[in-house]
Amino acid sequence: MPFSCAPDDLQQKVFAFLANSANHGDRPVHVVTTHGAAVFLAGDRALKIKRAVRFPYLDYSTLDKRKAACDQEVSINRLFAPQIYRGVVPITQRADGRFEIAGDGRVVEWAIDMTRFDERQTVDLLAEAAPPETALLLDIAEVIAASHAAAPIVARGPWIDSILRIVAGNTKAFRAGGFDGAAIAALDAASRAGFARLQPLLDRRGEQGYVRRCHGDLHLANIVVIDGKPVLFDAIEFDPSIASTDVLYDLAFVVMDFIHYDRAAAASVVLNRYLAITSDQHLDALSALPLLMSMRAAIRANVMLSRPAQDAAHLAEIRRTAESYFTLACRLIAPPQPRLIAIGGLSGTGKSVLARSLASTIAPLPGAIVLRSDVTRKQQFNVKDTDRLPAEAYRPQVTAEVYRTLCQRAARILAQGHSAMVDAVFAREDERRAISEVAERAQVPFDGLFLVADLATRIARVSSRIGDASDATAEIAKAQQAYDAGVIDWTIVDAAGTPDQTLLRATEALTTPRAIPRGAGA
Structure with missing residues (x-):
């Protein structure tokens, strides 16, 4: 669970200011909240504020830390989506207490300034509505492969050392969330056994240069179609080690999420196209996919449990989604015989x-x-x-x-x-x-x-x-x-x-x- 770090509700006052259409030229404002951020959409502009929270894996507890995270997010994501990320702007407060965007008063918060895209064109919503077009799926595989080819190679040790910590963190969250105890134990044991079996392979792939500074958070809501082409955005910025992984772990998030949306055919197209683009580089690592996809589903379930709820109905929806990802994680970790x-x-x-x-x-x-x-x-x-x-x-x-x-x-x-x-x-x-x-x-x-x-x-x-x-x-x-x-x-x-x-x-x-x-x- 997050630890709130917002004294005297100052950040909540900033959120109320940004949610007011009068402060955006009377344009309607749509607010999107996640476990780590609040995004205010008005006209062709989006302002993203880091929530004043601290999790085991991120720390936005001070204004300086939120400013550094905003700068890092823009720097990282301009590599993936230069057409979206404009820069970082201050939210200021005048002597009379009124807030302004990029004013001359005291800086009380920082916002990532982005060009607003059509939020109906994120791939999660497209996949939920209908089977995605094959051309889009091929483009998704190609843009991911291109991002991996351009990503810098990093040390393999921290990535491999993090795997059991990720498994343990998910297990702890599931127990705290009240999931089925037997299923939690089975998933934990299977994940640990899978890692023990795969560790030499993962270590060898690190030696071969397949551990890179990737996007790190490639679920379908972080891919948007702009001018007919997929664009990756909202890459991990708060901890480079989380995004410094085997490229197949990065790909596994997209593949897993298509399966979660009951689009196995789309997942198959993306995986097959990625493997075709990269020739036979990854054929000897396919045994890692069950563990990597299961970990991604488990992480998604864990994150959903941390998501803030607007009301009881929203809370129930979040719970259902978390449970569905957990069920998928349990399913993926135990693949049947091939043919x-x-x-x-x-x-x-x-x-x-x-x-x-x-x-x-x-x-x-x-x-x-x-x-x-x-x-x-x-x-x-x-x-x-x-x-x-x-x-x-x-x-x-x-x-x-x-x-x-x-x-x-x-x-x-x-x-x-x-x-x-x-x-x-x-x-x-x-x-x-x-x-x-x-x-x-x-x-x-x-x-x-x-x-x-x-x-x-x-x-x-x-x-x-x-x-x-x-x-x-x-x-x-x-x-x-x-x-x-x-x-x-x-x-x-x-x-x-x-x-x-x-x-x-x-x-x-x-x-x-x-x-x-x-x-x-x-």
């Missing part, structure tokens, strides 16, 4: 569309990691996904290397306890056998789906593609008609209809019980 799914078929049968739609339905959360042969081939030639490759990039020996890479990456993903989905033509028996053997060696369930569609449908689809990684053309689709696929022992899926029809057929095929490879679970 391997391969989706084959000639160009234009809809493999990639199906893979994107199907990925989020494959446990564990937030869904299978999708490996696409078209993207893998482009990566091998160090070109963008949408750059066309010359004919020689499709020589048999190059294609064989692409399939070897897909098998290797799928094996790495499965070894991390995460599901993989491989999207490729798989026109040859040896290619199909090789991917199924990956599952057999990993001792996980395997499903192979082979999509089929008539030539006219396939030509129409490949001819209408824009900005896609595939280089297939109508001529290639026609040439593929001569392929001899041999004996196909995968499930044949009619993909000539709509994407939804194909998804339904594929889902039905995957829910039919199949044998686990010999030795699975041993």
Whole structure:
């Protein structure tokens, strides 16, 4: 719980002043309060005041500390959102007791001066209202990846040392909040066991430079769409150590929060795009995701318990939200067994569309990691996904290397306890056998789906593609008609209809019980 540090209610008087529309040119004022701040929105301006509180993880107990925090917030957040953060302005008091914004009197408070954005465009509200557009999700992944690439590398020790303290702090808050004791104990034990298992991996990633000065607080309410593009804002400023973490811990907040808003498909798109942008840098760290996402959900529950309530109804809403994050934390820390799914078929049968739609339905959360042969081939030639490759990039020996890479990456993903989905033509028996053997060696369930569609449908689809990684053309689709696929022992899926029809057929095929490879679970 916070410790209030506001003598004689001076800050409350400042809040009342800023909430009065008469002090903003008679423009209506909307006030947003959090556990650490109050934001006053009027016209095209937003003024953010640090609340005079002290928590175990932040201290705004004096005017000097609040001024330093305001300066630091502007400095940090201009890196992410220069179009939002203007600067820091004083709230002053005249000799007659009246307050002014940036007046000549005694400084009694400090405010962060921001350009107001449309608060209806924060991604939490967008996700709550409807499934976010894929283009926005891809942009979110890209802006996060760019922020990580630009973030300075920091020492790994403080981050790793903080993990058990974070777990202990959450456990203490949940007990004080009256959550279910058995669930608290189970989450605490699983989190500690997860850290013990993962500590060597996290330490190694620190050595590799993946511990950086990140945003630190990337829940969906801290991402806003401005001019059609996502902008990250409200990064952690009060304690650099809180934001100095593994980049996957930063990403885990966004992924977890989409899941919390019942948008697992959105979480899957963001995670898959981030991994595609960063090539295979993080495939060997996917085993850390359950712990990192669970910690983020637990932290969100903890923070919600500290949030000030306006009335009894608001308090009940805060409690429900805190409990939902706590429940999610308990769910994420115990992921189920992974599986391997391969989706084959000639160009234009809809493999990639199906893979994107199907990925989020494959446990564990937030869904299978999708490996696409078209993207893998482009990566091998160090070109963008949408750059066309010359004919020689499709020589048999190059294609064989692409399939070897897909098998290797799928094996790495499965070894991390995460599901993989491989999207490729798989026109040859040896290619199909090789991917199924990956599952057999990993001792996980395997499903192979082979999509089929008539030539006219396939030509129409490949001819209408824009900005896609595939280089297939109508001529290639026609040439593929001569392929001899041999004996196909995968499930044949009619993909000539709509994407939804194909998804339904594929889902039905995957829910039919199949044998686990010999030795699975041993």
